[in-house]
Amino acid sequence: MFVARSIAADHKDLIHDVSFDFHGRRMATCSSDQSVKVWDKSESGDWHCTASWKTHSGSVWRVTWAHPEFGQVLASCSFDRTAAVWEEIVGESNDKLRGQSHWVKRTTLVDSRTSVTDVKFAPKHMGLMLATCSADGIVRIYEAPDVMNLSQWSLQHEVSCKLSCSCISWNPSSSRAHPPMIAVGSDDGSPNAMAKVQVFEYNENTRKYAKAETLMTVTDPVHDIAFAPNLGRSFHILAIATKDVRIFTLKPVRKELTSSGGPTKFEIQVVAQFDNHNSQVWRVSWNITGTVLASSGDDGCVRLWKANYMDNWKCTGILKGNGSPVSGSSQQGNANPSLGSNIPNLQHSLNGSSAGRKHS
Amino acid sequence: MEELDGEPTVTLIPGVNSQKKQMCFDWGPGEMLVCETSFSKKEKSEMVPGCPYIHIIRKDIDVYCKILRKLFNESHGIFVGLQRIEEELTGKSRKAQLVRVSKNYRSVIRACMEEMHQLATGPLLLHLLDWVRLHVCEVDSLSADVLGSENPSKHKDFWKLVTVLVLQGRLDEARQMLSKEADASPSSAGMCRVLGDLMRTMPVLSPGNTQTLTELELKWQHWHEECERHLQDGTFASSPHLEALCKIMLGDEAALLEEKELLSNWYHFLVTRLLYSHPTVKPMDLHRYAQSSLDVFLGGESNTEPLDNILLAAFEFDIHQVIKECSTALSNWWFVAHLTDLLDHCKLLQSHNLYFGSNMREFLLLEYASGLFAHHSLWQLGVDYFDYCPELGRVSLELHIERIPLSTEQKALKVLRVCEQRQMTEQVRSICKILAMKAVRNNRLGSALSWSIRAKDAAFATLVSDRFLRDYCERGCFSDLDLIDNLGPAMMLSDRLTFLGKYREFHRLYGEKRFVDAAALLLSLMTSQIAPRSFWMTLLTDALPLLEQKQVIFSAEQTYELMRCLEDLTSGRLVHGEPDAQQLQDDDIETTKVEMLRIGLARNLARSIIKEGSLEGS
Numbered sequence: 001m002f003v004a005r006s007i008a009a010d011h012k013d014l015i016h017d018v019s020f021d022f023h024g025r026r027m028a029t030c031s032s033d034q035s036v037k038v039w040d041k042s043e044s045g046d047w048h049c050t051a052s053w054k055t056h057s058g059s060v061w062r063v064t065w066a067h068p069e070f071g072q073v074l075a076s077c078s079f080d081r082t083a084a085v086w087e088e089i090v091g092e093s094n095d096k097l098r099g100q101s102h103w104v105k106r107t108t109l110v111d112s113r114t115s116v117t118d119v120k121f122a123p124k125h126m127g128l129m130l131a132t133c134s135a136d137g138i139v140r141i142y143e144a145p146d147v148m149n150l151s152q153w154s155l156q157h158e159v160s161c162k163l164s165c166s167c168i169s170w171n172p173s174s175s176r177a178h179p180p181m182i183a184v185g186s187d188d189g190s191p192n193a194m195a196k197v198q199v200f201e202y203n204e205n206t207r208k209y210a211k212a213e214t215l216m217t218v219t220d221p222v223h224d225i226a227f228a229p230n231l232g233r234s235f236h237i238l239a240i241a242t243k244d245v246r247i248f249t250l251k252p253v254r255k256e257l258t259s260s261g262g263p264t265k266f267e268i269q270v271v272a273q274f275d276n277h278n279s280q281v282w283r284v285s286w287n288i289t290g291t292v293l294a295s296s297g298d299d300g301c302v303r304l305w306k307a308n309y310m311d312n313w314k315c316t317g318i319l320k321g322n323g324s325p326v327s328g329s330s331q332q333g334n335a336n337p338s339l340g341s342n343i344p345n346l347q348h349s350l351n352g353s354s355a356g357r358k359h360s
Numbered sequence: 361m362e363e364l365d366g367e368p369t370v371t372l373i374p375g376v377n378s379q380k381k382q383m384c385f386d387w388g389p390g391e392m393l394v395c396e397t398s399f400s401k402k403e404k405s406e407m408v409p410g411c412p413y414i415h416i417i418r419k420d421i422d423v424y425c426k427i428l429r430k431l432f433n434e435s436h437g438i439f440v441g442l443q444r445i446e447e448e449l450t451g452k453s454r455k456a457q458l459v460r461v462s463k464n465y466r467s468v469i470r471a472c473m474e475e476m477h478q479l480a481t482g483p484l485l486l487h488l489l490d491w492v493r494l495h496v497c498e499v500d501s502l503s504a505d506v507l508g509s510e511n512p513s514k515h516k517d518f519w520k521l522v523t524v525l526v527l528q529g530r531l532d533e534a535r536q537m538l539s540k541e542a543d544a545s546p547s548s549a550g551m552c553r554v555l556g557d558l559m560r561t562m563p564v565l566s567p568g569n570t571q572t573l574t575e576l577e578l579k580w581q582h583w584h585e586e587c588e589r590h591l592q593d594g595t596f597a598s599s600p601h602l603e604a605l606c607k608i609m610l611g612d613e614a615a616l617l618e619e620k621e622l623l624s625n626w627y628h629f630l631v632t633r634l635l636y637s638h639p640t641v642k643p644m645d646l647h648r649y650a651q652s653s654l655d656v657f658l659g660g661e662s663n664t665e666p667l668d669n670i671l672l673a674a675f676e677f678d679i680h681q682v683i684k685e686c687s688t689a690l691s692n693w694w695f696v697a698h699l700t701d702l703l704d705h706c707k708l709l710q711s712h713n714l715y716f717g718s719n720m721r722e723f724l725l726l727e728y729a730s731g732l733f734a735h736h737s738l739w740q741l742g743v744d745y746f747d748y749c750p751e752l753g754r755v756s757l758e759l760h761i762e763r764i765p766l767s768t769e770q771k772a773l774k775v776l777r778v779c780e781q782r783q784m785t786e787q788v789r790s791i792c793k794i795l796a797m798k799a800v801r802n803n804r805l806g807s808a809l810s811w812s813i814r815a816k817d818a819a820f821a822t823l824v825s826d827r828f829l830r831d832y833c834e835r836g837c838f839s840d841l842d843l844i845d846n847l848g849p850a851m852m853l854s855d856r857l858t859f860l861g862k863y864r865e866f867h868r869l870y871g872e873k874r875f876v877d878a879a880a881l882l883l884s885l886m887t888s889q890i891a892p893r894s895f896w897m898t899l900l901t902d903a904l905p906l907l908e909q910k911q912v913i914f915s916a917e918q919t920y921e922l923m924r925c926l927e928d929l930t931s932g933r934l935v936h937g938e939p940d941a942q943q944l945q946d947d948d949i950e951t952t953k954v955e956m957l958r959i960g961l962a963r964n965l966a967r968s969i970i971k972e973g974s975l976e977g978s
Contacts (some may be wrong), residue, residue, distance in 0.1 A: 001369065001370075001371045001417050001419055002418060003374065003415050003416070003417060005414075005415070005416040006375065006413040007416070009400045009412055014398055016384065017384055017386075018384055018386050018395045018414060019393075020386045020387065022763065023764070023765040023766075024391055024763065024765065025765045026672055027386075029395070044832065046500050047416070048501065048504075068794045068798075069793045069797060077628055090802050090803070092800055124790075219384060229759065231759070271801075279399075280399070282384075283385065285386065285387055288387065288759055288763060289756055289760070294387065296383050298399075300376070300377070300378025300380070301383070302383050303368075309720045314368075316368050316369070317371065318368050318370045319371050319383065320370060321374075321377055321381070322378070323375075323377040323378070324374050324375070
């Protein structure tokens with residue numbers, strides 16, 4: 001892997017989230033400077049900022065894109081206790097020449113009484129739906145029944161998690177065998193708080209979300225959570241960012257063995273656990289086929305985890321900052337020797353050799 | 361593509377301090393986004409001085425595909441051929457086939473090597489220039505910045521831009537920039553003109569150039585001497601910028617090294633150096649220049665990195681070395697994937713009691729194919745590899761293919777064809793929906809309608825048809841008539857769409873003066889309930905001119921029907937609450953229309969009864 005481009009982000013404060021759109025041709029960034037920026041990739045591969053606007057009255061924690069079937073739609077959530085939905089308006093031809101586009105706020109979701117820590121759109125087969133979670137311990141699920149009128153959103157469900165929530169993940173599986181499912185992580189620090197990871201399932205009969213599982217083995221604060229894309233498996237894979245990286249499988253137990261009408265019971269197993277980040281793991285995210293997991297931790301690195309054909313997981317890549325300055329507006333060819341990167345001496349000479357790229 | 365065994369590859373991200381900060385990231389279909397952030401202390405934000413960069417991380421396929429593209433293409437053909445070898449063939453004939461496949465792979469590798477040798481000198485440099493332009497420097501955004509400003513030649517990056525253009529051999533563009541400078545500051549106009557002329561007259565190689573290399577060499581020498589003369593005479597003495605540019609065009613090594621930052625790497629340095637000092641370089645000499653360029657540029661600071669070794673090997677046209685270096689450093693799955701597949705077909709994997717034999721084959725092929733999908737055109741090769749992975753090939757293809765950016769209609773159609781051939785109906789529906797939505801938002805209703813029809817999305821077709829009808833009511837005419845006129849059986853997709861098609865047909869019939877047919881159609885639109893009630897008033901109003909024709913068009917029975925429709929419509933109208941001024945005005949218009957209709961219908965009834973009464977007699 002190599003750094004193909006480095007783009008000056010131009011935010012006036014810390015950036016908290018970066019997000020690619022579905023096709024990887026647009027991206028959004030959000031920051032403590034209370035704004036969101038949208039960037040577009042041109043045919044030649046250059047990135048230009050096509051919109052930058054104030055979105056909240058507090059730090060913006062997350063920004064996420066809806067599926068392009070619903071148009072160009074973004075959602076953001078903030079310390080200011082709200083989440084918002086934004087839609088791109090096709091502008092005047094002047095704007096197009098200047099390469100600018102406009103985003104308008106379609107709705108503000110004000111139900112939370114505390115900082116809203118995550119916002120995620122549901123899989124597209126569920127319609128235009130999103131979930132938010134807050135420090136007040138409640139997961140709220142909203143739906144826009146008319147995709148051509150994004151100003152109408154209704155609060156469909158309020159799921160109480162009892163603990164301050166930090167992250168949510170929808171199960172992306174569209175298989176009819178799996179009802180809608182959402183996992184919630186909590187970063188509540190108190191030792192009495194037991195249910196740091198909870199999985200809720202939608203019940204067709206009661207038309208409500210009910211708790212299906214609590215992962216009891218996760219006892220430390222959870223910072224991020226992510227279901228893997230499902231390649232036709234009957235079971236689910238869930239990654240957790242906590243004091244280490246953990247990957248669980250959830251195998252649905254046969255229905256006859258559970259009380260009918262209740263949520264599915266799962267057989268839960270840990271298939272991988274890594275503490276290479278040395279301390280807290282803050283983010284986990286799957287690639288589009290669910291074959292590689294990326295994690296980001298306190299050691300300032302992003303690590304890539306992959307299972308081989310024997311289903312053994314291991315780290316196959318590390319992205320690491322060495323503090324060297326970015327030269328020019330584009331960077332080229334930073335591929336580095338693969339051998340012995342964990343040996344201190346070699347690491348030093350690696351840093352040394354990359355200094356050769358500084359061209360001062 | 362990450363290594364299976366051995367230590368994880370480390371990619372260094374510039375600008376990020378992993379000692380003090382962390383990174384947030386996101387996956388894209390072919391790239392990753394990475395950005396410095398701080399996850400702790402979220403409630404109080406610390407004002408961070410300076411702005412962090414967003415880094416785009418790509419898989420290495422970009423780097424080696426330029427060199428190995430032909431290899432990928434040819435081996436794809438061999439791979440597909442291998443999969444299709446009849447299963448039933450056993451013994452000698454099977455073995456013969458497999459041996460042939462192996463030979464084919466080897467000959468493809470050899471052919472790649474030979475092709476590189478056969479490249480004429482001219483095209484070689486052009487290839488290299490293209491390659492450099494593709495990989496280095498964001499000229500476009502710099503150019504937009506400078507040209508977009510009030511006084512481009514006074515922009516702080518003006519000379520930087522001109523220098524970059526000259527370094528990349530884009531002399532026409534550089535000359536244009538110089539003319540701006542000439543306009544803006546007359547004192548340097550003379551110098552700019554001279555340098556511009558030199559730029560214009562530099563003998564260049566172009567594809568299909570008929571002159572011989574010797575002729576070119578001669579002309580170039582001449583030109584080079586002229587530049588040298590200007591420099592010696594001090595033509596550009598009063599402008600350090602112009603003088604530096606002249607030196608670069610003379611291939612002056614020191615001048616080139618001054619611009620190290622703009623060159624940013626040694627292979628750009630190599631190409632520029634060749635362009636301005638050895639334009640007729642022969643492939644066999646390339647390696648020498650490459651090695652010396654690398655040494656000079658890096659100034660002996662460091663050891664070469666794997667990427668450098670690959671490029672050096674490429675410049676040496678040592679394909680074996682290229683592949684070997686690629687496999688080690690870049691974990692290129694090409695070799696491993698194709699070899700394993702061949703072994704599997706030879707049943708050699710199984711003979712070693714590796715129960716996961718075919719799993720491993722599929723695993724490696726999936727890896728390779730996924731990698732191809734990161735490339736904007738090689739993804740098409742990847743499709744066939746997925747096809748021959750029985751377990752996860754189809755679902756992997758589904759996930760990858762819907763992420764391909766639909767930048768042009770042509771590309772979208774290509775992608776759709778791949779999906780339709782494989783009955784991936786959900787992907788077809790989704791892609792068409794995305795395009796339909798984009799069209800609607802850009803008010804391209806015709807395009808939106810075609811995509812909705814292709815997606816078989818009745819709901820969206822209804823929505824778009826409604827828009828068409830709304831447009832018609834507002835503007836009095838239809839857009840995209842061609843499309844609506846030629847809907848054919850697609851019209852049946854949704855009631856609203858059928859109505860749209862039929863309504864347009866009504867207008868056509870009216871235009872052709874086939875009034876009786878038009879009248880019958882108009883009536884049927886209401887009586888068959890195909891027309892939405894909201895549109896009935898418009899339809900009845902459309903009937904007025906037919907009622908007022910000299911000849912009687914609507915029969916008595918038809919007139920009764922129309923009257924019934926009108927009464928149906930008006931009786932359903934209720935007043936809600938206090939009508940405001942606008943509503944009263946609207947009501948007035950409504951009432952007038954209804955009155956006119958009633959009169960028209962009554963008159964027509966009378967006339968038609970008379971007409972039918974008299975006809976029956978004769």
